[in-house]
Amino acid sequence: MQRTAVEQVLRDIDAAFARLQAGAYGMCQGCGKPIPVERLEILPHARCCVPCEHRAD
Template sequence: MPLDTARPGSRPERLTAQEARRRLEHERASRLVQLKAIEEAGGEEGDHLMAAQKDSAQRVLKDIDAAFDRIEAGTYGTCQECGQPVPVERLEILPYARCCVGCQRRTA
């Protein structure tokens, strides 16, 4: 299972399920606030920037939901491309990351 319990006095190699959920909830809340602000701002009918921002926030929300699913399935923190662990530092910054940096670069 890719989620480990924290080891006292050392940096864990994996996020705990509780920590991963906390980070994902924070990201979800941030994106929902962002979407609300975009909707309240309204914008013009053809405002491409606002539409792009809204699409981006909605994509991230889908990625966050998929990360919650990976936690439940026991695959959170494992690269979906190569099967290796995603470094904890990457998950701390981008808790909904599906891939390690190397695989992300190859698929981008």
């Protein structure tokens, strides 16, 4: 279980680097708005803002 969780985080980090290279880092993949800096400070590989993350659950 823990190995799977670590592998997922590594995939998320790789995806964040890809978004950074593409110029899309920090933009919510749900609504397209900027992800608040405070969220990115806590979770640098965040794909979505908090409201969109909750909608996906």
